[in-house]
């Protein structure tokens with residue numbers, strides 16, 4: 001991963017990142033800042049060697065209304081056996097960034113820059129046939145809605161068999177044995193009978209299990225789960241999360257879990273990345289981000305979780321709406337909604353994009369905010385409200 005050729009490529013990317021700045025404030029950041037931010041994202045908060053490394057990823061969609069900047073300079077990394085949760089409001093770029101990792105964007109309609117490496121192999125810019133080779137059976141995606149991912153006219157068993165045979169030259173009998181093992185492993189009772197049924201004969205939870213069986217049949221090194229439990233009731237949700245946890249122990253995969261639900265994050269994540277308007281605004285271990293958050297947007301997300309003790313109190317949703325990605329605010333993208341911006345001297349919140357910097361001046365926990373006294377504001381004002 002540190003060969004001279006890849007170092008050359010990184011330097012080129014820094015220039016291109018600086019050249020593609022969105023706002024005057026972005027432009028002020030310059031290559032040095034971009035380099036620092038990329039390195040911080042590439043170093044996993046655990047210090048372990050990552051399997052997936054995303055550096056300075058930018059995804060834009062040219063549309064009739066203008067260029068939609070869905071992802072702006074995103075960097076993170078995930079080692080095998082570790083789970084990264086990506087959280088943020090609707091439209092913050094969680095799915096778009098993950099689809100880039102899967103190589104699922106239409107290259108004709110999407111501009112992607114930056115770097116995505118799987119086990120050291122770069123996938124950004126590869127033509128589809130080479131992308132298939134690098135990605136191969138290494139990555140699987142579990143979507144929110146298994147109904148739309150499972151084909152209604154094929155039996156569940158045959159879909160798992162075909163998913164296996166795409167990457168393994170084996171007979172149908174061997175693939176069927178593997179499919180039955182997977183159905184059993186994901187907790188589907190009576191796999192022999194279920195193998196021959198169609199998706200509509202499965203309950204929502206069973207379909208989600210079948211999706212996971214199909215995703216994991218090739219023993220992927222990386223699993224991207226995009227809101228895998230949102231459509232399910234709470235009990236089934238807990239079972240599916242347990243299942244993902246257990247399968248991770250069995251297969252040792254890296255997991256990127258996309259979710260709105262901070263309860264799920266607390267349960268599942270080793271690391272957490274908070275996204276706002278296409279950018280990472282806070283990143284660190286789950287313990288750091290959930291117990292010592294250092295960014296007003298993360299505080300807002302935590303304050304908007306319903307808790308049992310606060311059952312009779314009003315929830316505190318974050319006021320206002322996320323900005324248009326066609327026209328991001330100058331300065332900090334969160335400034336139109338931020339209740340703390342008056343605590344920052346001068347107009348910096350509305351003129352300068354904050355860098356993603358270590359919250360304690362060093363270390364792997366980073367946040368993007370100009371406030372100087374984040375720790376004391378959190379302890380004195382936010383933590384008591386969280387109870």
Ligand SMILES: Nc1ncnc2c1ncn2[C@@H]1O[C@H](COP(=O)(O)OP(=O)(O)OP(=O)(O)O)[C@@H](O)[C@H]1O
Pocket residue numbers: 061063068070088089090091092093094095096097260325
């Ligand atoms: N093909 C496209 N063309 C133009 N804009 C797009 C396209 N795909 C996504 N977007 C926009 O990119 C932004 C980010 O979308 P994305 O689906 O990543 O959000 P998300 O964080 O996953 O939200 P949710 O929680 O609702 O799933 C949205 O504003 C979306 O409208």
Ligand code: SF4
Pocket residue numbers: 295296297332333334335336338339340341344349354368369370371
């Ligand atoms: S930089 Fe300013 S506007 Fe942005 S989160 Fe910090 S205080 Fe709020």
Ligand SMILES: [Mg+2]
Pocket residue numbers: 094095096226
């Ligand atoms: Mg999404």
